Amino acid sequence: MPELPEVETTLRGISPAVVGATITGFEVRNTALRWPVPVGQLQKLTGQTVSKAERRAKYLLLHTAAGTILLHLGMSGSLRILQTGQVAGKHDHLDIEFDGQQLVRLNDPRRFGCCLLIQSPVSEHKLLSNLGPEPLTEDFNAHYLFSRSRGRRVTIKSLIMDSTIVVGVGNIYASESLFLAGIRPTLAAKRLSRKRHHLLADAIKHVLQKAIKAGGTSLSDFSGTDGKPGYFSQQLHVYGRSGEPCSTCMTTIQSKVIAQRNTYFCPVCQRF
């Protein structure tokens, strides 16, 4: 579920409920997420008010004067806003209660997500300190991408999925961006021309922006169904479409495993 657009949508969904609200408790039913949930540390935030909620890469950050809660949704996580007293279901691992009346509930079947507390400067935290720029900012552009691909033998697909290069490009949007830019995913990063870096940087921005709009629409009520990608799949050109005709040239879409992840492309539209 959580590609960058859904994390962004999640942020927008929880912000009205949590920013300015006071934490009145935590209920942790399962501490065994990707890293152990530090229950004792979190409890000390009780009584603190959330001053700001933001997204960095696919991390959600809830700031208080006494520390910052860092959440990640992994492959299968989601957050919901509920009234207190709602019975927890399977994989509802933890709640953060606000003002004694609402809670943010984390559900994550695969438990690749996490909930940690940061008390040092946030940008210096190990999980955040080596992250590349946000794709939708001006810091991420053709010139930057070109400079970071010099000497790199990895495929261009692996490069754009490397969070130290640029954050937020997951497996779906890597394939989609490369299709839009007309670039073969298997091409060595160092062999990409300047012109194609330009096309690629623009494609990444375009695809993510469009997806955020789609995600925002589909999840606007927020407690809605646990989202399968129904609303995305209409807009996907190549991802998950091997064997189907390319929407541009009707050639059969192919798939290939790159760095252990399935990758989709049109062999005609993406010649290089």
Place this chain on the structure above:
DNA sequence: CCCAAGACCTGGCGGC
């Protein structure tokens, strides 16, 4: 430093 592969975990699906 760079790169590839392994690890974590559950659920849904197709095939027999």
Place this chain on the structure above:
DNA sequence: TGCCGCCAGGTCTTGG
């Protein structure tokens, strides 16, 4: 139906 193997939107960690 039931069981089995395979696959899945992430990313940190390890080993060469």
